[in-house]
Amino acid sequence: MTAKISPSKGAPYARILGVGGYRPSRVVPNEVILEHIESSDEWIRSRSGIATRHWAGPEETVAEMSLAAGGKAIADAGIAASDIDAVIVATVSHFKQTPAVATDIAHRIGAGKPAAFDISAGCAGFTYGLTLAKSMITDGTAQNVLVIGVERLSDLTDKEDRATAFLFGDGAGAVIVGPSQVPAIGPTVWGSEGDKAETIKQTVAWDEFRTGDVSRLPLDSSGNVKFPAITQEGQAVFRWAVFEMAKVAQQALDAAGITADQLDAFIPHQANMRIIDSMIKALKLPDHVAVARDIETTGNTSAASIPLAMERLLATGEAKSGDTALVIGFGAGLVYAATVVTLP
Numbered sequence: 001m002t003a004k005i006s007p008s009k010g011a012p013y014a015r016i017l018g019v020g021g022y023r024p025s026r027v028v029p030n031e032v033i034l035e036h037i038e039s040s041d042e043w044i045r046s047r048s049g050i051a052t053r054h055w056a057g058p059e060e061t062v063a064e065m066s067l068a069a070g071g072k073a074i075a076d077a078g079i080a081a082s083d084i085d086a087v088i089v090a091t092v093s094h095f096k097q098t099p100a101v102a103t104d105i106a107h108r109i110g111a112g113k114p115a116a117f118d119i120s121a122g123c124a125g126f127t128y129g130l131t132l133a134k135s136m137i138t139d140g141t142a143q144n145v146l147v148i149g150v151e152r153l154s155d156l157t158d159k160e161d162r163a164t165a166f167l168f169g170d171g172a173g174a175v176i177v178g179p180s181q182v183p184a185i186g187p188t189v190w191g192s193e194g195d196k197a198e199t200i201k202q203t204v205a206w207d208e209f210r211t212g213d214v215s216r217l218p219l220d221s222s223g224n225v226k227f228p229a230i231t232q233e234g235q236a237v238f239r240w241a242v243f244e245m246a247k248v249a250q251q252a253l254d255a256a257g258i259t260a261d262q263l264d265a266f267i268p269h270q271a272n273m274r275i276i277d278s279m280i281k282a283l284k285l286p287d288h289v290a291v292a293r294d295i296e297t298t299g300n301t302s303a304a305s306i307p308l309a310m311e312r313l314l315a316t317g318e319a320k321s322g323d324t325a326l327v328i329g330f331g332a333g334l335v336y337a338a339t340v341v342t343l344p
């Protein structure tokens with residue numbers, strides 16, 4: 001007879017208990033970007049909505065920014081660090097791939113010996129992590145999960161590339177996801193479109209870069225081999241985001257059984273202010289819905305963008321604890337993930 005395996009016992013539902021963010025101290029206005037590219041403050045503001053972004057200093061590493069954001073999320077959730085039994089870190093800009101940065105963060109934040117791992121899902125990384133955390137809690141493999149989205153995209157930005165130099169910023173956002181007696185994180189609508197993998201990518205793979213072959217690698221204006229950076233087909237990504245992501249956002253609303261007018265807040269990935277405005281129109285969001293527009297002063301921080309925007313929306317009082325918010329992340333892969341949550 002086959003041995004019977006006991007089923008795992010989880011909480012009925014999961015919710016976000018607390019949120020925290022860390023923005024590097026250096027604020028970088030468009031004027032600094034214009035030192036390297038032919039453009040204007042007016043063009044950058046009108047085409048992307050970005051006025052300033054933060055760039056991390058040498059001490060503001062992926063781990064340090066994560067510890068700062070994670071510490072705030074723990075305090076906001078009102079739990080002890082030792083209550084955390086899983087740490088998920090979403091990032092594409094931690095340069096030391098082994099070991100996962102999540103284990104270092106878990107140890108230094110005082111979580112003891114939790115499960116800890118990194119995930120790579122571009123600008124959807126945070127929403128992917130949130131989805132995993134929810135499943136872990138309802139499955140019973142974790143009670144309290146620290147989910148961090150963190151990037152140092154300034155390290156992966158080609159400051160001479162007109163198409164991307166102004167877009168990216170650095171920072172970390174974190175949430176604690178814990179058990180709930182009522183549904184507070186809806187079904188996630190997620191997926192990938194690998195046929196569009198070339199539209200956002202690293203310019204040169206690390207092993208190619210290592211060859212240092214000046215005849216085959218991109219060179220900067222001084223003739224030196226350029227460090228790998230994130231490049232994109234801006235218009236193709238823009239069109240995809242505007243047309244396809246509004247549909248995904250609507251599917252997430254439908255899956256949660258929520259209509260647009262029942263929403264209190266909309267927290268999309270902060271990629272471009274015009275993408276945000278198009279989604280508002282496509283979803284027919286009423287005026288009372290608070291919309292995260294953190295991109296203006298934070299730029300695109302990829303995996304960090306949604307938790308940072310969530311933290312700011314709550315800190316400014318535009319949204320409040322218990323509000324119903326639609327979140328959607330999308331980016332390199334191409335990948336996407338959307339869900340409806342109750343704000344912490």
Ligand SMILES: CC(C)(COP(=O)(O)OP(=O)(O)OC[C@H]1O[C@@H](n2cnc3c(N)ncnc32)[C@H](O)[C@@H]1OP(=O)(O)O)[C@@H](O)C(=O)NCCC(=O)NCCS
Nearest residue numbers: 038039043047048123162163234235237238271272330331
């Ligand atoms: C990057 C982005 C802001 C560019 O805006 P855009 O309106 O699509 O700009 P285009 O690339 O079509 O270029 C339009 C014109 O501006 C020019 N241009 C491009 N970059 C410029 C810059 N930095 N400054 C001034 N002009 C610029 C182009 O040369 C082009 O000129 P032309 O019409 O004479 O040929 C926009 O495509 C975008 O946000 N895409 C999505 C980005 C994104 O979300 N990425 C990450 C997803 S996670």
